[in-house]
Amino acid sequence: GEQVEQLPSILRVQEGSSASINCTYENSASNYFPWYKQEPGENPKLIIDIRSNMERKQTQGLIVLLDKKAKRFSLHITDTQPGDSAMYFCAASAVSGTYQRFGTGTKLQVVP
Amino acid sequence: GPKVLQIPSHQIIDMGQMVTLNCDPVSNHLYFYWYKQILGQQMEFLVNFYNGKVMEKSKLFKDQFSVERPDGSYFTLKIQPTALEDSAVYFCASSPQGDSNTGQLYFGEGSKLTVL
Numbered sequence A: 001g002e003q004v005e006q007l008p009s010i011l012r013v014q015e016g017s018s019a020s021i022n023c024t025y026e027n028s029a030s031n032y033f034p035w036y037k038q039e040p041g042e043n044p045k046l047i048i049d050i051r052s053n054m055e056r057k058q059t060q061g062l063i064v065l066l067d068k069k070a071k072r073f074s075l076h077i078t079d080t081q082p083g084d085s086a087m088y089f090c091a092a093s094a095v096s097g098t099y100q101r102f103g104t105g106t107k108l109q110v111v112p
Numbered sequence B: 001g002p003k004v005l006q007i008p009s010h011q012i013i014d015m016g017q018m019v020t021l022n023c024d025p026v027s028n029h030l031y032f033y034w035y036k037q038i039l040g041q042q043m044e045f046l047v048n049f050y051n052g053k054v055m056e057k058s059k060l061f062k063d064q065f066s067v068e069r070p071d072g073s074y075f076t077l078k079i080q081p082t083a084l085e086d087s088a089v090y091f092c093a094s095s096p097q098g099d100s101n102t103g104q105l106y107f108g109e110g111s112k113l114t115v116l
Helices: none
Strands: A004-007 A010-014 A019-025 A032-038 A045-051 A056-059 A062-067 A072-077 A086-092 A106-111 B005-007 B010-013 B019-024 B031-037 B044-050 B053-057 B065-068 B075-079 B088-095 B111-115
Touching (some): A019 A106, A032 A062, A045 A062, B005 B088, B019 B088, B044 B075
Antiparallel strands (some): A032 A045, A032 A086, A056 A062, B019 B075
């Protein structure tokens, strides 16, 4: 009962369009939802996060939405660029010190 | 920003040998984690550690695995003996405690382990 599901696994979009990645979680105690971008051969890097006291957060072309009732959260990348091509992971965690459960990842390909 | 250092970046060993992966967490952080990532797959939680003790561990944290942080030195992951399926990149992470804890993890660059 601790899974984080992530879809789609592969996402191919045209440069300049938007990309959306969706995650669902099972643990109702989850209160922190980070998103990571991982380039090949590198570590995952936090790009945006949202806590359970918010429904929406936006920064630098990234929007995250959180629907606590549905246990669903999503990442939206507006005006995608080739540099946005990477693996993206969502994650969810509960109280301080509890580990983050990662989604299965989405490979985003932005084509010119 | 705060950095987590991992040593070695890459290690190749024969099956059955012992390996120790070292992590130097952010200096004022108190929670430490190990994650395992097989190429192209998701980050899988292994174990977390606080106040000198394992807090939680997953099914992937086999009996051959152990962690410790003697006297505030490196936070280590030891695998003894290693198996072929242990080949992966192992990421260390740390996070602070208390009011400063946003839940954010700080990841190291990873240690790529190849078991032959």
